[in-house]
Amino acid sequence: MATPLSAADFLAALRAEGVKVVEVGNWRTHNRNHKGAWGPVHGVIVHHTVTAGTTNSVQICRDGYTSLPGPLCHGVIDKTGVVHLVGYGRANHAGGGDPAVLQQVIDESYGTAPSRPTKGNTNGVDGNHAFYGFECINLGDGKDPWPAAQLDAIERVSAAICRAHSWSAKSVIGHLEWSADKVDPKGFTMPDMRARIAKRLAGKPGTPTTPEENTVALTDADVKKIWSYPLANPADNNTTRQAGTYLRYADQRHNDLADQLDRIEALLKKLTDDKS
Known part of the structure; x- marks a missing residue:
């Protein structure tokens, strides 16, 4: 308590x-x-x-x-x-x-x-x-x-x-x-x-982090702007796409690529282990 x-x-x-x-x-x-x-x-x-x-x-x-x-x-x-x-x-x-x-x-x-x-x-x-x-x-x-x-x-x-x-x-x-x-x-x-x-x-705390390195402080107004800001797409002249949607897409693509890289590295390791 x-x-x-x-x-x-x-x-x-x-x-x-x-x-x-x-x-x-x-x-x-x-x-x-x-x-x-x-x-x-x-x-x-x-x-x-x-x-x-x-x-x-x-x-x-x-x-x-x-x-x-x-x-x-x-x-x-x-x-x-x-x-x-x-x-x-x-x-x-x-x-x-x-x-x-x-x-x-x-x-x-x-x-x-x-x-x-x-x-x-x-x-x-x-x-x-x-x-x-x-x-x-x-x-x-x-x-x-x-x-x-x-x-x-x-x-x-x-x-x-x-x-x-x-x-x-x-x-x-x-x-x-x-x-x-x-x-x-x-x-x-x-x-x-x-x-x-x-x-x-059982040990001591890890290396402290600092605000300058790791913090991005946003106000509520900032958050609302990010999610509603119109983003033009040069490829299709689509000015109705929202920044939040684009960020979600970009973030998901990043995660998908990271997952693919993890799978490739696992396969390479397996191939190396099989040859050794």
């Missing part, structure tokens, strides 16, 4: 752990606090987005949907390991979960994993007030890869918060460990991630 870190202390803790951070709009005051309490906090929940592309995913997690307003987390962890801060305070990320799991997290009393949750979003206790939340960009199909840089960022943000609150790695759980009707994150195991976090907590 702890009082939530201030936004400034939260950002400082991430930077001290070597996390690469991008500040999006008014993230420090973008929250759902008018719907209920934020805190006391007890831990961190890790999610996957079921989306592709950094720009698209960050926008969704910041703004949410008509039926589920944003922010949908505090930070979005992209495939390159950059953490995009989209909100701070109460966020629509944890939903309802198992009170028995909550108590185990508070007490840090379980073994390699909490007991399997028997309650979910509709019949569980509110988790939005009690957990920091990070959405990780992944399709959640068990096939979409988890790059090393992304896993490292999950480890670092979790360790940063645990270190700031004097928690152990057992204060970090996956959404599937909190709620009976959730499956995320899918593609790695939380016991393995907690082992990584525990190892990091």
